[in-house]
Amino acid sequence: MNEITQLSDWTEANWTWSQAVTRRDFLATSAAAGSLVLMASASEGIQKAEVVEKLGEFQPDFFVGIAPDGTVTVLVHRSEMGTGIRTALPRVVADELEADWARVKIEQAPGDKRLGDQNTDGSNSIRFFFDRMRIAGATARTMLERAAAKKWDVDASECYAENHRVKHQGSNRSLGFGQLVEEAAKLEIPAKEELTFKPRDEWKYIGKSVPLTDLDEILTGKAVYGIDARMENQLYAVVARPSVVGGVVKSFDATKTKQKPGVVDVVEIPKFEGAPVFQPLGGIAVLADSTWNAIQGRDALEIEWDLGENTSYNSEAYAEQLKKTVNKPGTVVREEGDVSGPLEHATKLIKADYYSPHLAHASMEPTCAVADVKTDASGKVTSCHVVSATQNPQAVQQAVGPAMGIDPAEVLADVTLLGSAFGRKSKPDYCVEAAILSRKMKRPVHVTWTREDDVQHDYYHTTTAMHFEASLDKDGKPDAWLQRAAYPSIGSTFNADTKEPVGFEMEMGFKDLPFQLKNLRVESGEAIAHTRIGWLRSVCHIPQNFGVSCFADELAHAAGRDPLEYLLELLGEDRHLDLKKAGLGNRGASADDYPFDIGRLKNVTRRAAEMAGWAKKQNLPKGRGVGIACARSFLGYTGHVVEVEVSKDGTVTIPNVWVSLDSGTIVSPNRVRAQLEGAANMGATQALYGEITFTDGVADQSNYDGYQMTTLADAPRNIHMDVVESDAAPSGVGETGVPSLAPALCNAIYAATGTRIRELPISKHDLSWS
Amino acid sequence: MTTIRVNGQEHDVSGVAPETPLLWVLRDTLGLTGTKYGCGISMCGACTVHIDGESAQSCITALSDVGDSEVTTIEGLSEDGSHPVQKAWKEHDVPQCGYCQVGQMMMASAMLKSNNDPSDEDIESEMWNICRCGTYPRIRAAIKTAAKEMQN
Ligand code: FES
Ligand code: FES
Numbered sequence: 001m002n003e004i005t006q007l008s009d010w011t012e013a014n015w016t017w018s019q020a021v022t023r024r025d026f027l028a029t030s031a032a033a034g035s036l037v038l039m040a041s042a043s044e045g046i047q048k049a050e051v052v053e054k055l056g057e058f059q060p061d062f063f064v065g066i067a068p069d070g071t072v073t074v075l076v077h078r079s080e081m082g083t084g085i086r087t088a089l090p091r092v093v094a095d096e097l098e099a100d101w102a103r104v105k106i107e108q109a110p111g112d113k114r115l116g117d118q119n120t121d122g123s124n125s126i127r128f129f130f131d132r133m134r135i136a137g138a139t140a141r142t143m144l145e146r147a148a149a150k151k152w153d154v155d156a157s158e159c160y161a162e163n164h165r166v167k168h169q170g171s172n173r174s175l176g177f178g179q180l181v182e183e184a185a186k187l188e189i190p191a192k193e194e195l196t197f198k199p200r201d202e203w204k205y206i207g208k209s210v211p212l213t214d215l216d217e218i219l220t221g222k223a224v225y226g227i228d229a230r231m232e233n234q235l236y237a238v239v240a241r242p243s244v245v246g247g248v249v250k251s252f253d254a255t256k257t258k259q260k261p262g263v264v265d266v267v268e269i270p271k272f273e274g275a276p277v278f279q280p281l282g283g284i285a286v287l288a289d290s291t292w293n294a295i296q297g298r299d300a301l302e303i304e305w306d307l308g309e310n311t312s313y314n315s316e317a318y319a320e321q322l323k324k325t326v327n328k329p330g331t332v333v334r335e336e337g338d339v340s341g342p343l344e345h346a347t348k349l350i351k352a353d354y355y356s357p358h359l360a361h362a363s364m365e366p367t368c369a370v371a372d373v374k375t376d377a378s379g380k381v382t383s384c385h386v387v388s389a390t391q392n393p394q395a396v397q398q399a400v401g402p403a404m405g406i407d408p409a410e411v412l413a414d415v416t417l418l419g420s421a422f423g424r425k426s427k428p429d430y431c432v433e434a435a436i437l438s439r440k441m442k443r444p445v446h447v448t449w450t451r452e453d454d455v456q457h458d459y460y461h462t463t464t465a466m467h468f469e470a471s472l473d474k475d476g477k478p479d480a481w482l483q484r485a486a487y488p489s490i491g492s493t494f495n496a497d498t499k500e501p502v503g504f505e506m507e508m509g510f511k512d513l514p515f516q517l518k519n520l521r522v523e524s525g526e527a528i529a530h531t532r533i534g535w536l537r538s539v540c541h542i543p544q545n546f547g548v549s550c551f552a553d554e555l556a557h558a559a560g561r562d563p564l565e566y567l568l569e570l571l572g573e574d575r576h577l578d579l580k581k582a583g584l585g586n587r588g589a590s591a592d593d594y595p596f597d598i599g600r601l602k603n604v605t606r607r608a609a610e611m612a613g614w615a616k617k618q619n620l621p622k623g624r625g626v627g628i629a630c631a632r633s634f635l636g637y638t639g640h641v642v643e644v645e646v647s648k649d650g651t652v653t654i655p656n657v658w659v660s661l662d663s664g665t666i667v668s669p670n671r672v673r674a675q676l677e678g679a680a681n682m683g684a685t686q687a688l689y690g691e692i693t694f695t696d697g698v699a700d701q702s703n704y705d706g707y708q709m710t711t712l713a714d715a716p717r718n719i720h721m722d723v724v725e726s727d728a729a730p731s732g733v734g735e736t737g738v739p740s741l742a743p744a745l746c747n748a749i750y751a752a753t754g755t756r757i758r759e760l761p762i763s764k765h766d767l768s769w770s
Numbered sequence: 771m772t773t774i775r776v777n778g779q780e781h782d783v784s785g786v787a788p789e790t791p792l793l794w795v796l797r798d799t800l801g802l803t804g805t806k807y808g809c810g811i812s813m814c815g816a817c818t819v820h821i822d823g824e825s826a827q828s829c830i831t832a833l834s835d836v837g838d839s840e841v842t843t844i845e846g847l848s849e850d851g852s853h854p855v856q857k858a859w860k861e862h863d864v865p866q867c868g869y870c871q872v873g874q875m876m877m878a879s880a881m882l883k884s885n886n887d888p889s890d891e892d893i894e895s896e897m898w899n900i901c902r903c904g905t906y907p908r909i910r911a912a913i914k915t916a917a918k919e920m921q922n
Binding site for chain 1: 786787790791794797798799801802803804805806807808809810811813814816843844845848850851856859860863865866867868869870871872875893894895897898899900901902903904905906907908909910
């Protein structure tokens with residue numbers, strides 16, 4: 001239980017209004033709670049954290065402030081890693097405020113609990129904060145309108161904001177936002193109930209595309225990522241970590257290292273205790289005057305390791321074990337009807353095993369952080385400032401705080417741009433390393449992970465075995481469906497005793513099977529982790545949607561049916577899946593706002609097929625084929641059709657991808673399209689090449705030479721997109737585009753070649769034909 | 771005194787070991803952090819710069835190999851982001867996280883200098899940079915737009 005709570009804190013924060021109080025609520029309650037006192041008494045770091053409260057002379061809400069010159073400053077508390085969130089959230093505030101976008105400035109927030117969830121993960125940013133940003137904007141607008149009414153001595157209902165001014169209905173009087181700042185700052189902050197919101201048809205910015213906030217900086221090389229963050233007088237550090245998780249340094253000799261040019265010192269970092277969580281792997285750090293000199297110094301280290309128990313981890317043997325596990329009864333996690341009778345007496349029984357390997361995040365920028373820790377004469381930490389490429393600055397506070405012996409709230413955790421992240425950068429072990437080293441060196445230290453460090457010491461995407469069985473009735477439709485999955489769980493990173501997938505993992509494309517079946521059983525099996533398991537863009541959807549959607553395609557072919565029609569029939573009637581009956585948590589979202597709507601899932605499936613011209617692509621010459629799959633993930637819906645060409649020598653190319661997405665209300669259409677393009681590429685990369693294996697506990701891959709990525713030449717060539725217009729509540733986007741790509745691709749390969757891909761990556765299979 | 775010329779300026783790098791890759795000289799010694807690290811083994815293209823106008827991977831170019839060649843980094847590609855490649859990248863909203871894009875633009879601008887009408891095949895073989903965010907379709911489109919401008 002405990003691990004689940006802790007886990008949900010990190011990954012699935014059940015965001016509620018009470019967690020993200022508005023500034024009004026905060027001012028009302030904080031005196032009693034004493035938090036302001038705590039804030040005021042703190043070190044240098046904390047005072048700087050109060051930037052959160054200094055966005056402008058008039059700041060009615062944590063997220064928005066206005067200066068007398070009219071500049072509107074919006075605070076962004078989520079991390080920018082390529083989704084465009086530093087543009088999207090401020091657009092929502094500006095729209096509701098009636099601000100002129102050209103006069104909006106954007107500030108990045110440090111970690112601060114008062115802002116609500118900051119874990120930029122789980123495709124949650126718009127879902128969690130769309131309404132919250134509207135409240136920020138509406139609060140400021142209402143107060144500006146009231147301030148104008150006071151100045152003109154008219155009723156506030158006669159005043160309305162428009163394009164950075166407040167105007168009076170009955171006259172042609174108007175005042176700019178800046179001119180109202182002084183008056184507005186004196187007013188009571190209105191309660192939520194007093195606010196009115198712009199109707200949807202008056203939105204100016206929501207649903208309209210605009211260039212990225214950081215575009216010019218990116219294009220001129222001025223954008224600052226974690227690897228570029230600099231503090232005065234900083235040292236550059238790299239760390240030699242144990243090649244096996246749980247390993248420790250027995251002894252080391254740094255003599256040669258210390259003779260290397262530029263090397264300043266060598267420092268041991270202790271290993272995590274208990275479960276890894278976000279504490280360092282441990283090892284020996286080399287500190288130097290440049291990254292390169294630190295790397296050279298590290299190469300010269302002589303270290304004797306005790307690598308520990310996980311040296312037993314060998315991927316080949318482990319995969320065999322996992323496959324055995326899923327061929328035995330496991331823990332039932334969902335049951336409807338009774339599968340045993342039909343499966344036993346089936347006239348046509350289809351069985352298949354599926355498997356997918358570990359993956360590494362390999363974000364383009366490796367993990368990097370710079371820290372400045374100050375101590376008093378007794379060695380006690382008096383201030384701690386960390387600047388990093390992090391998806392979750394509050395996790396930085398929570399991980400670094402205890403390591404420094406201070407309250408997490410006293411850690412000033414600033415956020416740079418992230419050179420992509422995919423979940424890796426919500427795990428701040430690298431920030432703790434930087435803080436430990438800075439404390440020891442009494443000066444700022446920048447830790448860079450080399451690509452080898454990144455690929456060899458990741459929090460890996462798990463490795464999964466699945467088993468499927470279905471009995472087909474005389475019409476070729478399944479009258480019973482059994483599926484099992486086993487994989488080392490993310491839970492093991494937080495609680496070493498975790499032996500089976502935890503709830504939210506099974507609900508990512510497996511327990512939430514959307515098919516209408518009389519008899520269904522879903523089971524999970526045991527699997528012990530021997531490395532750090534983390535979450536990677538779309539997480540357990542990667543293997544589970546691959547298995548489920550490919551097995552559905554197998555059944556269609558076994559029944560001699562068109563895969564699209566068969567899939568739509570499996571999905572069944574337009575209906576809302578009974579979440580309670582199926583025991584689904586729905587990512588903490590209510591079934592009213594976010595029903596599991598089979599109608600929407602079928603809709604995107606059909607739309608993708610229509611766009612692709614599905615019917616016309618059924619009898620392509622050998623070597624060419626299309627495949628289809630659909631998924632509900634992160635509360636959004638996708639249908640994918642992928643077209644492949646497999647040359648005689650077995651080379652796979654992807655000339656076309658068609659994807660239809662329904663994620664409800666859309667804030668930034670162009671960024672949503674970019675995410676779909678990116679997701680198609682990532683799904684294809686992983687399916688084609690993605691594989692991390694272990695030998696004696698050590699990852700066999702270490703860089704982009706062994707861990708292959710697509711480039712422009714082999715990435716999906718044309719990505720045709722359709723974003724459903726909808727006024728439903730906004731759901732996820734960033735991860736939603738990934739899950740149905742890989743199975744559609746594998747189904748296309750079957751159509752093209754007759755070879756069924758049941759194990760990823762595709763590159764392991766010989767697809768040549770004559 | 772050892773010096774290198776970067777973006778038209780002479781820099782004293784006497785204190786730097788000659789085998790140090792140009793990438794780290796740019797980033798850590800000269801503070802030109804626009805050039806990015808991605809792999810260190812010439813597999814990703816993130817560190818691409820121009821040496822005497824030709825694309826080169828700074829992660830595998832030793833300082834001593836630079837000699838008196840002219841190095842151009844993103845900071846010197848244009849003064850104000852007005853290189854045709856930068857403009858095309860803007861027009862197509864190419865970047866997602868943006869981290870690989872400096873290398874992509876340096877690679878593309880070098881290619882276009884010698885071939886201002888690249889075919890799809892040319893683009894595919896020259897642009898081997900990795901973009902983890904998957905901006906490839908937009909890169910392809912932006913290169914074609916930039917090529918048009920460079921033809922005029
Ligand atoms: S860092 Fe030079 S090619 Fe990757
Ligand atoms: S834009 Fe993120 S790696 Fe290319």
